[in-house]
Amino acid sequence: MRREIPLLISMVTGIFVLVGFFVPHPAIRTLYDDIQQWVIIVVAFTYVLGMANVLRINWTQVSRRERDWPYKIVLIVGVVATMVIGFSEGTHYLDDGSKFSWIYNTFYSAMAATMFSLLAFFIASAAFRAFRVRTVEAFLLAIAAFVLMLGRVPIGSLIHPILPEAADWLMEIPQNAAKRGILMGAALGVMATGFRIILGIERTYGSEGGS
């Protein structure tokens, strides 16, 4: 029964949500909306579980003095301090001048933007060290990269007026064709997986694992 009941819940819910997507009848729509509200609430609870898990794992690693344990102390202090300050400020935690806003602007915003900005440096270094044109495919990739990198920025039209047009052609014809094929393939895969879960064939989400 430990296996059958979760499978039954998945099957009934899956079929109902699938039907509810296409049938706007009030009798179905009301319950469909309620299920969606439940999902929103359940997802919110997963954040609490996720946070508890992060704290538990990192605390264990700190207590065992595992590799990089000082960084994990920073993480734990950061998480706990942000939560305590956020809760202590109640519904005003988002007001201008609040301590929570200060943490967001001073730490989170700056650090997240820094991580993204570092990409420019590492891409330049990787372009020098790793992008080797050894095959015809790599040569074509390099040409496409040149055209797109230069055609997408204003300097491209100064280098040659055809560069922006060539970049647009690359994006709208070959790239788009490939992307469309990938999207359709992925959509069919998602549909197949969805049916496998609804019909109870796919059971990897269960504790037993395997299908």
Added chain:
Amino acid sequence: MSPGLADLRRLDRRWIFLAVGLLVVMPLITGFHIAPVRPSARARGFYDAIERVPPGSTVLVAGDYDPGTIAENYPMHLAATRHLMSRNVKIVAVELYPGGPPLADRVLHLAGEEYHKREGYDYVNLGYKSGNEVVMSQMGSSIPRTFPVDRRNVPVAQLPVMKGVENFSQIALLVSVSAGYPGTKEWVQQVVSRYHVPMVAGVTAVSAPEYYPYLQAGQLQGLLGGMAGAAEYEALVKQPGLAMRGMDAQSLAHVFIALMIILGNLAALPQRRGERK
């Protein structure tokens, strides 16, 4: 092996980092300008879609990004909000990224002050809600039920801007500013395909190729890709901002990376000749 190329192979990558840093910072400090920004058809589609929205109607602006992509998404978010407010359109903002609401607040307050718009009357930020696609789908049934209060904890029933706004039927345009999942793709799948709401999107450059099929199919009426797309849009609304200032830095960085690919391959030539022998 020629000594020049051999030296090049041993180039310390810190020199590359220094060069990138200088090339990015110098145009921003000096205001050095390379070339004018020319709007693409995709940016023009974005602009035209907003121009078609009748004054007084309501537009949903989804700011699904966080400070990680602020350089790309923030300028387009600000430019689109300014454009909407200049046309006296009401804005209902939502965010499906936990780190998004303060950025949406900043954009709304900045543009609101410029165009003398009042929070709660002309615009509202409903804030963040967990649940990804389910939130989008639920909004199709009832926006007030999905977001019972705004970001300031004011019940949406008390907000004049939300008067008469029940679901997507009252939304004239959906503007998605997106950094990934959940974002533009999910809004197209859950809202455009189901409720036929006109939609435009501003996305990060790295994710832009993913949305070309939706643009070609007409599910997106306009697309801004990365800082370049934001700069094109700023040029169209004739309000040069962060993106147009950043384009010169990006131009130089792109040229440098292209040079690095060429130099890296030249430096590897002697080694490859040796391998063949």
